[in-house]
Amino acid sequence: MEQRVCFMGSEKIYEMDFSKVYHLLVNKAERKGRTRQEVDEVIRWLTGYSQAELEGMLERPVSYGDFFRDAQKPNENRRLIKGVVCGVRVEDIEEPLMREIRYLDKLVDELARGKAMDKILRK
Numbered sequence: 001m002e003q004r005v006c007f008m009g010s011e012k013i014y015e016m017d018f019s020k021v022y023h024l025l026v027n028k029a030e031r032k033g034r035t036r037q038e039v040d041e042v043i044r045w046l047t048g049y050s051q052a053e054l055e056g057m058l059e060r061p062v063s064y065g066d067f068f069r070d071a072q073k074p075n076e077n078r079r080l081i082k083g084v085v086c087g088v089r090v091e092d093i094e095e096p097l098m099r100e101i102r103y104l105d106k107l108v109d110e111l112a113r114g115k116a117m118d119k120i121l122r123k
Contacts, residue, residue: 014065032112042107048073068100080122
């Protein structure tokens with residue numbers, strides 16, 4: 001599934017149900033010995049959502065695009081996220097919504113690779 005998400009058209013990714021993508025991200029992290037709580041921390045850091053807001057979005061249908069569009073307080077330090085996701089440098093992605101989505105992909109990749117949380121959260 002992971003590979004197909006990488007090469008899907010933008011509109012299909014934006015329309016995917018956030019809860020389904022969330023579970024893919026959590027599964028990826030857990031396979032590498034990380035936790036759902038760590039994935040939640042990364043998501044909260046990136047988007048500014050509270051834990052209660054995040055859990056609420058998992059209980060109702062929210063598109064992946066709307067999940068990012070509705071984030072009221074995205075972290076200013078997200079611009080420090082650099083690197084390659086799906087063969088593309090995240091800092092070079094021109095479409096703002098896709099760049100936000102790939103920021104999260106990159107953070108979960110770093111988490112799964114065992115990077116320290118302080119480094120992932122650009123502290």
